Amino acid sequence: MSKIPEDAIKCLDKGFVRLVDAMGGDDAIVQAARVSYGKGTAKVSQDRGLIRYLMRHRHTTPLEMVEFKFHCKMPIFVARQWVRHRTANINEYSLRYSEARDEFYFPDPEHIQFQSALNKQGRLGEVSESLKTKVRDYFEEISNRSFEIYSELNDAGVARELARAILPVNLYTEWYWKNDLHNLLHFIGLRSDSHAQYEIRVFSDAMAESVKKVAPFAWEAYQDYVVSGLRFSRVEQSLLEQNLPERVVDDILEDIVYQITASLHNNKPREDHELFPLYEKQGGHDSKDDFMLKWDSGEIEVGNVRELREFKEKLLSLKK
Numbered sequence: 509m510s511k512i513p514e515d516a517i518k519c520l521d522k523g524f525v526r527l528v529d530a531m532g533g534d535d536a537i538v539q540a541a542r543v544s545y546g547k548g549t550a551k552v553s554q555d556r557g558l559i560r561y562l563m564r565h566r567h568t569t570p571l572e573m574v575e576f577k578f579h580c581k582m583p584i585f586v587a588r589q590w591v592r593h594r595t596a597n598i599n600e601y602s603l604r605y606s607e608a609r610d611e612f613y614f615p616d617p618e619h620i621q622f623q624s625a626l627n628k629q630g631r632l633g634e635v636s637e638s639l640k641t642k643v644r645d646y647f648e649e650i651s652n653r654s655f656e657i658y659s660e661l662n663d664a665g666v667a668r669e670l671a672r673a674i675l676p677v678n679l680y681t682e683w684y685w686k687n688d689l690h691n692l693l694h695f696i697g698l699r700s701d702s703h704a705q706y707e708i709r710v711f712s713d714a715m716a717e718s719v720k721k722v723a724p725f726a727w728e729a730y731q732d733y734v735v736s737g738l739r740f741s742r743v744e745q746s747l748l749e750q751n752l753p754e755r756v757v758d759d760i761l762e763d764i765v766y767q768i769t770a771s772l773h774n775n776k777p778r779e780d781h782e783l784f785p786l787y788e789k790q791g792g793h794d795s796k797d798d799f800m801l802k803w804d805s806g807e808i809e810v811g812n813v814r815e816l817r818e819f820k821e822k823l824l825s826l827k828k
Protein backbone atom coordinates (compact mmCIF):
# COMPACT_ATOMS: atom_id res chain seq x y z
CA MET A 509 0.00 0.00 0.00
CA SER A 510 1.16 3.57 -0.60
CA LYS A 511 3.42 5.45 1.76
CA ILE A 512 2.51 9.09 2.24
CA PRO A 513 3.26 10.82 -1.10
CA GLU A 514 5.12 14.14 -0.97
CA ASP A 515 2.22 16.17 -2.33
CA ALA A 516 -0.33 14.60 0.05
CA ILE A 517 -1.82 15.95 3.27
CA LYS A 518 -1.04 13.54 6.09
CA CYS A 519 -4.14 12.43 7.99
CA LEU A 520 -4.16 10.51 11.29
CA ASP A 521 -1.05 8.39 11.90
CA LYS A 522 -0.62 6.71 8.50
CA GLY A 523 -3.32 8.09 6.21
CA PHE A 524 -3.37 10.85 3.64
CA VAL A 525 -5.42 12.78 1.12
CA ARG A 526 -3.82 13.71 -2.19
CA LEU A 527 -5.50 15.68 -4.93
CA VAL A 528 -4.72 13.69 -8.07
CA ASP A 529 -6.61 15.78 -10.55
CA ALA A 530 -9.16 18.58 -10.73
CA MET A 531 -11.30 19.64 -13.65
CA GLY A 532 -12.45 23.26 -13.72
CA GLY A 533 -12.76 25.77 -10.91
CA ASP A 534 -14.73 28.96 -10.30
CA ASP A 535 -14.46 29.68 -14.05
CA ALA A 536 -16.24 26.45 -14.95
CA ILE A 537 -19.10 27.28 -12.58
CA VAL A 538 -19.53 30.72 -14.10
CA GLN A 539 -19.24 29.39 -17.65
CA ALA A 540 -22.02 26.86 -17.00
CA ALA A 541 -24.22 29.35 -15.15
CA ARG A 542 -23.99 31.87 -17.99
CA VAL A 543 -25.54 29.31 -20.31
CA SER A 544 -28.71 29.75 -18.27
CA TYR A 545 -28.36 33.43 -17.36
CA GLY A 546 -26.84 34.83 -20.56
CA LYS A 547 -23.32 36.12 -21.07
CA GLY A 548 -23.09 39.77 -19.99
CA THR A 549 -19.74 41.35 -19.23
CA ALA A 550 -17.67 39.09 -17.10
CA LYS A 551 -15.47 40.79 -14.54
CA VAL A 552 -13.90 38.90 -11.65
CA SER A 553 -16.16 40.69 -9.15
CA GLN A 554 -19.17 39.70 -11.25
CA ASP A 555 -18.01 36.09 -11.30
CA ARG A 556 -17.82 36.13 -7.52
CA GLY A 557 -21.26 37.76 -7.31
CA LEU A 558 -22.74 35.19 -9.68
CA ILE A 559 -21.31 32.26 -7.70
CA ARG A 560 -22.64 33.79 -4.48
CA TYR A 561 -26.05 34.23 -6.11
CA LEU A 562 -26.07 30.57 -7.20
CA MET A 563 -25.15 29.40 -3.72
CA ARG A 564 -27.73 31.67 -2.04
CA HIS A 565 -30.48 30.39 -4.29
CA ARG A 566 -29.36 26.77 -4.21
CA HIS A 567 -28.93 26.72 -7.98
CA THR A 568 -26.27 24.06 -7.66
CA THR A 569 -25.91 22.29 -11.01
CA PRO A 570 -23.17 24.67 -12.25
CA LEU A 571 -21.10 23.50 -9.27
CA GLU A 572 -21.31 19.98 -10.65
CA MET A 573 -19.11 21.09 -13.57
CA VAL A 574 -16.07 21.04 -11.28
CA GLU A 575 -14.58 17.63 -10.54
CA PHE A 576 -12.03 16.44 -7.97
CA LYS A 577 -10.15 13.17 -7.96
CA PHE A 578 -8.42 12.24 -4.70
CA HIS A 579 -6.14 9.41 -3.68
CA CYS A 580 -6.91 8.70 -0.02
CA LYS A 581 -5.70 6.27 2.57
CA MET A 582 -7.78 5.79 5.70
CA PRO A 583 -8.75 3.19 8.30
CA ILE A 584 -11.59 0.89 7.22
CA PHE A 585 -13.94 2.25 9.90
CA VAL A 586 -13.48 5.72 8.40
CA ALA A 587 -14.02 4.38 4.88
CA ARG A 588 -17.21 2.75 6.18
CA GLN A 589 -18.66 6.19 7.01
CA TRP A 590 -17.19 7.75 3.88
CA VAL A 591 -18.91 5.35 1.44
CA ARG A 592 -22.30 6.45 2.69
CA HIS A 593 -21.81 9.41 0.38
CA ARG A 594 -23.27 7.80 -2.70
CA THR A 595 -22.54 10.41 -5.31
CA ALA A 596 -18.82 9.68 -5.67
CA ASN A 597 -16.97 7.28 -7.95
CA ILE A 598 -14.70 5.00 -5.97
CA ASN A 599 -12.04 2.46 -6.76
CA GLU A 600 -10.66 0.74 -3.65
CA TYR A 601 -7.58 -1.37 -2.93
CA SER A 602 -8.72 -5.00 -3.10
CA LEU A 603 -7.86 -7.43 -0.35
CA ARG A 604 -9.20 -10.26 -2.55
CA TYR A 605 -6.53 -9.49 -5.10
CA SER A 606 -3.66 -8.12 -2.98
CA GLU A 607 -2.30 -8.98 0.42
CA ALA A 608 -3.07 -6.70 3.34
CA ARG A 609 -0.18 -4.66 4.75
CA ASP A 610 0.60 -4.38 8.40
CA GLU A 611 -0.81 -0.85 8.70
CA PHE A 612 -3.25 -0.14 11.48
CA TYR A 613 -4.60 3.05 13.01
CA PHE A 614 -3.55 3.74 16.58
CA PRO A 615 -5.28 6.78 18.07
CA ASP A 616 -3.20 9.59 19.55
CA PRO A 617 -3.57 9.72 23.33
CA GLU A 618 -5.26 13.15 23.11
CA HIS A 619 -8.10 11.60 21.09
CA ILE A 620 -8.79 8.83 23.54
CA GLN A 621 -11.75 10.12 25.52
CA PHE A 622 -14.85 8.91 27.34
CA GLN A 623 -18.18 8.19 25.69
CA SER A 624 -20.12 11.47 25.77
CA ALA A 625 -23.24 11.35 27.91
CA LEU A 626 -24.79 14.26 25.98
CA ASN A 627 -24.00 13.16 22.44
CA LYS A 628 -24.55 9.46 21.91
CA GLN A 629 -22.33 9.63 18.83
CA GLY A 630 -19.48 11.56 20.42
CA ARG A 631 -16.62 11.52 22.88
CA LEU A 632 -15.86 13.89 25.72
CA GLY A 633 -13.65 14.38 28.74
CA GLU A 634 -10.13 13.53 29.70
CA VAL A 635 -9.36 9.89 30.54
CA SER A 636 -6.48 8.92 32.83
CA GLU A 637 -3.02 8.24 31.43
CA SER A 638 -3.25 4.62 32.54
CA LEU A 639 -6.51 4.11 30.63
CA LYS A 640 -5.04 5.80 27.56
CA THR A 641 -2.09 3.44 27.70
CA LYS A 642 -4.42 0.48 28.07
CA VAL A 643 -6.45 1.57 25.01
CA ARG A 644 -3.28 1.97 22.93
CA ASP A 645 -2.00 -1.40 24.13
CA TYR A 646 -5.27 -3.14 23.20
CA PHE A 647 -5.26 -1.53 19.77
CA GLU A 648 -1.73 -2.75 19.20
CA GLU A 649 -2.33 -6.19 20.67
CA ILE A 650 -5.41 -6.94 18.58
CA SER A 651 -3.85 -5.48 15.42
CA ASN A 652 -0.60 -7.40 15.77
CA ARG A 653 -2.28 -10.67 16.69
CA SER A 654 -4.87 -10.47 13.92
CA PHE A 655 -2.15 -9.70 11.41
CA GLU A 656 -0.13 -12.70 12.59
CA ILE A 657 -3.14 -14.96 12.08
CA TYR A 658 -3.90 -13.35 8.72
CA SER A 659 -0.31 -13.95 7.57
CA GLU A 660 -0.45 -17.55 8.80
CA LEU A 661 -3.67 -18.21 6.87
CA ASN A 662 -2.21 -16.50 3.84
CA ASP A 663 0.95 -18.61 3.99
CA ALA A 664 -1.21 -21.72 4.31
CA GLY A 665 -2.84 -20.79 1.02
CA VAL A 666 -6.27 -19.83 2.40
CA ALA A 667 -8.10 -17.55 -0.03
CA ARG A 668 -7.26 -13.89 0.65
CA GLU A 669 -10.94 -12.93 0.29
CA LEU A 670 -11.66 -15.08 3.35
CA ALA A 671 -8.50 -14.55 5.39
CA ARG A 672 -9.05 -10.76 5.33
CA ALA A 673 -12.18 -11.15 7.41
CA ILE A 674 -9.99 -11.77 10.44
CA LEU A 675 -8.58 -8.22 10.25
CA PRO A 676 -10.06 -5.38 12.37
CA VAL A 677 -11.54 -2.15 11.06
CA ASN A 678 -8.57 -0.02 12.13
CA LEU A 679 -6.66 -1.57 9.19
CA TYR A 680 -5.79 1.02 6.57
CA THR A 681 -7.32 0.82 3.12
CA GLU A 682 -7.00 3.24 0.22
CA TRP A 683 -8.94 4.38 -2.76
CA TYR A 684 -9.36 6.80 -5.58
CA TRP A 685 -12.39 8.95 -4.88
CA LYS A 686 -13.88 11.26 -7.51
CA ASN A 687 -16.71 13.66 -6.91
CA ASP A 688 -18.09 16.93 -8.22
CA LEU A 689 -17.87 20.16 -6.26
CA HIS A 690 -21.55 20.27 -5.30
CA ASN A 691 -21.46 16.85 -3.69
CA LEU A 692 -17.98 17.35 -2.29
CA LEU A 693 -19.16 20.49 -0.49
CA HIS A 694 -22.10 18.49 0.85
CA PHE A 695 -19.64 15.85 2.09
CA ILE A 696 -17.40 18.47 3.70
CA GLY A 697 -20.42 20.23 5.21
CA LEU A 698 -21.39 17.01 6.99
CA ARG A 699 -18.00 15.55 7.73
CA SER A 700 -16.05 18.67 8.74
CA ASP A 701 -18.86 19.54 11.11
CA SER A 702 -18.13 19.25 14.82
CA HIS A 703 -20.76 16.46 15.08
CA ALA A 704 -18.80 14.23 12.71
CA GLN A 705 -16.35 11.72 14.10
CA TYR A 706 -12.86 13.16 14.58
CA GLU A 707 -11.20 10.51 12.42
CA ILE A 708 -13.26 11.33 9.30
CA ARG A 709 -13.20 15.07 10.01
CA VAL A 710 -9.42 15.04 9.53
CA PHE A 711 -9.84 13.71 5.97
CA SER A 712 -12.70 16.03 5.17
CA ASP A 713 -10.68 19.05 6.36
CA ALA A 714 -7.79 17.92 4.16
CA MET A 715 -10.04 17.76 1.10
CA ALA A 716 -11.41 21.19 1.96
CA GLU A 717 -7.89 22.57 1.44
CA SER A 718 -8.07 21.49 -2.22
CA VAL A 719 -11.50 23.07 -2.66
CA LYS A 720 -10.21 26.37 -1.26
CA LYS A 721 -7.44 26.39 -3.87
CA VAL A 722 -9.41 25.13 -6.88
CA ALA A 723 -12.65 27.08 -6.39
CA PRO A 724 -12.03 29.86 -3.82
CA PHE A 725 -15.20 31.86 -4.62
CA ALA A 726 -17.39 28.77 -4.36
CA TRP A 727 -15.72 27.84 -1.09
CA GLU A 728 -16.27 31.33 0.33
CA ALA A 729 -19.92 31.34 -0.77
CA TYR A 730 -20.49 27.89 0.72
CA GLN A 731 -19.12 29.09 4.05
CA ASP A 732 -21.20 32.28 3.99
CA TYR A 733 -24.54 30.87 2.89
CA VAL A 734 -24.54 27.20 3.83
CA VAL A 735 -22.14 26.65 6.73
CA SER A 736 -22.70 29.99 8.50
CA GLY A 737 -26.14 30.74 7.03
CA LEU A 738 -29.23 30.34 9.19
CA ARG A 739 -32.57 28.99 8.05
CA PHE A 740 -35.71 29.51 10.10
CA SER A 741 -38.55 27.01 10.23
CA ARG A 742 -42.14 28.25 9.88
CA VAL A 743 -42.58 28.07 13.66
CA GLU A 744 -39.34 29.95 14.33
CA GLN A 745 -40.22 32.59 11.76
CA SER A 746 -43.63 33.09 13.27
CA LEU A 747 -42.04 33.55 16.71
CA LEU A 748 -39.74 36.19 15.25
CA GLU A 749 -42.69 37.92 13.57
CA GLN A 750 -44.59 38.05 16.84
CA ASN A 751 -41.78 38.99 19.18
CA LEU A 752 -39.25 41.08 17.32
CA PRO A 753 -40.05 44.73 18.15
CA GLU A 754 -41.03 46.59 14.98
CA ARG A 755 -38.60 49.35 15.94
CA VAL A 756 -35.67 46.90 15.74
CA VAL A 757 -36.73 45.65 12.31
CA ASP A 758 -37.17 49.27 11.14
CA ASP A 759 -33.68 50.18 12.35
CA ILE A 760 -32.13 47.30 10.45
CA LEU A 761 -34.20 48.15 7.36
CA GLU A 762 -32.93 51.73 7.52
CA ASP A 763 -29.33 50.47 7.67
CA ILE A 764 -29.95 48.24 4.68
CA VAL A 765 -31.39 51.11 2.69
CA TYR A 766 -28.26 53.17 3.39
CA GLN A 767 -26.10 50.22 2.32
CA ILE A 768 -28.09 49.73 -0.90
CA THR A 769 -27.72 53.43 -1.70
CA ALA A 770 -23.97 53.37 -1.00
CA SER A 771 -23.54 50.19 -3.03
CA LEU A 772 -25.45 51.61 -6.01
CA HIS A 773 -23.30 54.73 -5.82
CA ASN A 774 -20.19 52.57 -5.54
CA ASN A 775 -21.15 50.59 -8.65
CA LYS A 776 -22.08 53.70 -10.66
CA PRO A 777 -21.08 57.01 -9.02
CA ARG A 778 -23.92 59.57 -8.79
CA GLU A 779 -23.82 63.38 -8.59
CA ASP A 780 -24.19 64.76 -5.03
CA HIS A 781 -27.69 66.06 -5.68
CA GLU A 782 -28.81 62.59 -6.87
CA LEU A 783 -27.87 60.82 -3.64
CA PHE A 784 -30.75 61.74 -1.36
CA PRO A 785 -33.43 60.99 -4.01
CA LEU A 786 -31.66 57.67 -4.65
CA TYR A 787 -31.84 56.88 -0.94
CA GLU A 788 -35.54 57.83 -0.79
CA LYS A 789 -36.21 55.65 -3.82
CA GLN A 790 -34.80 52.66 -1.92
CA GLY A 791 -37.32 53.30 0.87
CA GLY A 792 -35.26 55.50 3.22
CA HIS A 793 -37.18 57.56 5.78
CA ASP A 794 -34.53 59.91 7.25
CA SER A 795 -34.68 63.65 6.61
CA LYS A 796 -32.23 65.11 4.10
CA ASP A 797 -30.13 66.62 6.94
CA ASP A 798 -29.92 63.30 8.81
CA PHE A 799 -29.12 61.55 5.56
CA MET A 800 -26.25 63.95 4.82
CA LEU A 801 -24.86 63.57 8.36
CA LYS A 802 -24.81 59.79 8.09
CA TRP A 803 -23.54 59.84 4.51
CA ASP A 804 -20.64 62.15 5.40
CA SER A 805 -19.67 59.99 8.38
CA GLY A 806 -18.26 57.47 5.88
CA GLU A 807 -19.48 54.61 8.04
CA ILE A 808 -21.85 53.05 5.54
CA GLU A 809 -20.77 49.65 4.32
CA VAL A 810 -21.14 48.62 0.70
CA GLY A 811 -22.20 45.17 -0.40
CA ASN A 812 -23.93 43.26 -3.13
CA VAL A 813 -27.09 45.17 -4.10
CA ARG A 814 -29.06 42.08 -5.02
CA GLU A 815 -28.19 40.36 -1.76
CA LEU A 816 -29.04 43.47 0.27
CA ARG A 817 -32.40 43.75 -1.51
CA GLU A 818 -33.14 40.10 -0.76
CA PHE A 819 -32.36 40.73 2.90
CA LYS A 820 -34.66 43.75 2.84
CA GLU A 821 -37.48 41.58 1.50
CA LYS A 822 -36.92 39.05 4.28
CA LEU A 823 -37.01 41.79 6.92
CA LEU A 824 -40.19 43.24 5.43
CA SER A 825 -41.81 39.81 5.57
CA LEU A 826 -41.18 39.80 9.34
CA LYS A 827 -43.33 42.93 9.65
CA LYS A 828 -46.41 41.38 8.02
Ligand SMILES: Cc1cc2nc3c(=O)[nH]c(=O)nc-3n(C[C@H](O)[C@H](O)[C@H](O)COP(=O)(O)OP(=O)(O)OC[C@H]3O[C@@H](n4cnc5c(N)ncnc54)[C@H](O)[C@@H]3O)c2cc1C
Pocket residue numbers: 592593594595596629691694698699703704705
Ligand atom coordinates in the same frame (compact mmCIF):
# COMPACT_ATOMS: atom_id res chain seq x y z
C1 LIG B 1 -22.83 13.13 12.10
C2 LIG B 1 -23.41 12.00 11.29
C3 LIG B 1 -24.01 10.93 11.92
C4 LIG B 1 -24.53 9.87 11.18
N1 LIG B 1 -25.12 8.80 11.82
C5 LIG B 1 -25.59 7.77 11.10
C6 LIG B 1 -26.19 6.64 11.74
O1 LIG B 1 -26.28 6.58 12.93
N2 LIG B 1 -26.65 5.61 10.95
C7 LIG B 1 -26.58 5.66 9.59
O2 LIG B 1 -27.01 4.72 8.93
N3 LIG B 1 -26.04 6.72 8.96
C8 LIG B 1 -25.54 7.78 9.67
N4 LIG B 1 -24.98 8.83 9.02
C9 LIG B 1 -24.93 8.82 7.56
C10 LIG B 1 -26.02 9.73 6.97
O3 LIG B 1 -27.31 9.26 7.29
C11 LIG B 1 -25.88 9.79 5.44
O4 LIG B 1 -26.05 8.49 4.91
C12 LIG B 1 -24.53 10.29 5.00
O5 LIG B 1 -24.17 11.45 5.71
C13 LIG B 1 -24.58 10.60 3.52
O6 LIG B 1 -25.39 11.72 3.34
P1 LIG B 1 -26.19 11.95 1.99
O7 LIG B 1 -27.12 10.80 1.73
O8 LIG B 1 -26.80 13.31 2.10
O9 LIG B 1 -24.97 12.00 0.96
P2 LIG B 1 -24.83 11.44 -0.51
O10 LIG B 1 -25.04 9.97 -0.57
O11 LIG B 1 -23.53 11.97 -1.01
O12 LIG B 1 -25.97 12.07 -1.31
C14 LIG B 1 -25.97 13.49 -1.57
C15 LIG B 1 -27.41 13.90 -1.80
O13 LIG B 1 -27.87 13.24 -3.00
C16 LIG B 1 -29.21 12.87 -2.83
N5 LIG B 1 -29.30 11.41 -2.98
C17 LIG B 1 -28.29 10.54 -3.12
N6 LIG B 1 -28.75 9.30 -3.27
C18 LIG B 1 -30.08 9.38 -3.19
C19 LIG B 1 -31.15 8.42 -3.27
N7 LIG B 1 -30.93 7.15 -3.47
N8 LIG B 1 -32.40 8.88 -3.15
C20 LIG B 1 -32.67 10.18 -2.96
N9 LIG B 1 -31.72 11.14 -2.89
C21 LIG B 1 -30.45 10.73 -3.00
C22 LIG B 1 -29.67 13.36 -1.48
O14 LIG B 1 -30.21 14.64 -1.62
C23 LIG B 1 -28.38 13.47 -0.72
O15 LIG B 1 -28.42 14.40 0.34
C24 LIG B 1 -24.45 9.91 9.76
C25 LIG B 1 -23.86 11.00 9.14
C26 LIG B 1 -23.33 12.03 9.87
C27 LIG B 1 -22.69 13.19 9.15
